[in-house]
Amino acid sequence: MTGTFVGAIFAFGMILIVNVLCKPRIAMADQILPFIGKGSTKSSNFTQRILSATSNLLTTRNWSPWSTSAEISKWLQQAESDFTLAGFRRKQIVYAGSAMIAAIIWVLLRLGTGKDTSPFVALLVVPGTFVSGGWFVKWNLVRDAKRRRTTIEEQLPAVLELLAFAVSAGEPVLAAIRRISRSCTGPLIAELGKVVDSVNSGEGLALALNQMSNRIDSQPITRAAHAVELALERGTPLTQVLRAQAADARAHQIRTLLVLAGHKETSMMLPVVFLILPMIVAVALYPGMIALQVL
Numbered sequence: 001m002t003g004t005f006v007g008a009i010f011a012f013g014m015i016l017i018v019n020v021l022c023k024p025r026i027a028m029a030d031q032i033l034p035f036i037g038k039g040s041t042k043s044s045n046f047t048q049r050i051l052s053a054t055s056n057l058l059t060t061r062n063w064s065p066w067s068t069s070a071e072i073s074k075w076l077q078q079a080e081s082d083f084t085l086a087g088f089r090r091k092q093i094v095y096a097g098s099a100m101i102a103a104i105i106w107v108l109l110r111l112g113t114g115k116d117t118s119p120f121v122a123l124l125v126v127p128g129t130f131v132s133g134g135w136f137v138k139w140n141l142v143r144d145a146k147r148r149r150t151t152i153e154e155q156l157p158a159v160l161e162l163l164a165f166a167v168s169a170g171e172p173v174l175a176a177i178r179r180i181s182r183s184c185t186g187p188l189i190a191e192l193g194k195v196v197d198s199v200n201s202g203e204g205l206a207l208a209l210n211q212m213s214n215r216i217d218s219q220p221i222t223r224a225a226h227a228v229e230l231a232l233e234r235g236t237p238l239t240q241v242l243r244a245q246a247a248d249a250r251a252h253q254i255r256t257l258l259v260l261a262g263h264k265e266t267s268m269m270l271p272v273v274f275l276i277l278p279m280i281v282a283v284a285l286y287p288g289m290i291a292l293q294v295l
Helices: 002-022 046-057 069-079 084-110 119-168 173-183 187-198 205-216 219-234 238-263 265-294
Strands: none
Touching: 002 238, 002 265, 069 084, 069 119, 069 205, 119 173, 119 187, 119 238, 173 187, 187 205, 205 219, 219 238, 238 265
């Protein structure tokens, strides 16, 4: 009888605790709303606060593994992705949830087969896979954005030469950009098409070029756009400016290749040291080993 009474008291206390945690928290503004006729109507329960804190931890902090919304929006523009910010966040949550479910199934299978699994490892693997799933989606987006930006930088010298040729033939710069955007293809051509659309909608050419450079976030594109803007503002011969920017873009590509070769030097040495060199040594030593065996 005493145990039943203690159990009932404990259950009643747990019900009260759960009720307090799940009850929406009413702000002070909502409490005085009937008296002043104003106030906030926002309220949240314990689950909503946990979800909000998790979202703030993973997506809004500067050190968050899933990056901030501003960075994701910039990468979506650079990669020209079809996802919106909300859609990309949903994709991250789906991948993170799938990875976490897979980790939970792995832990349960190990426990079911009788294999010893440390609780610390289980508690470390499950949240780690959740974070890694969302990070993998972000990594793919960053890779696509860098790949597209690299392609744009590779197309920049040829496009600037075409613009210089059209302008030297007597065509206005906007008409030259429109002609190139209609007759060529590529990611840079698509960005020039957006510039033409912005100008047709009433924006200035300089503003449209600045918007393009902000979207791409590339140093050669920014320099070229700024040089064209200054040439249009000060009346500098545009043909010379475009050709100078094309030469500068080619020099930037050469410097990028040299830096990339320096970073890949160790990677290029791996097949030489572990594959080619052992084969050369084996070919050089094999006849001698055969001769020694004969003797």
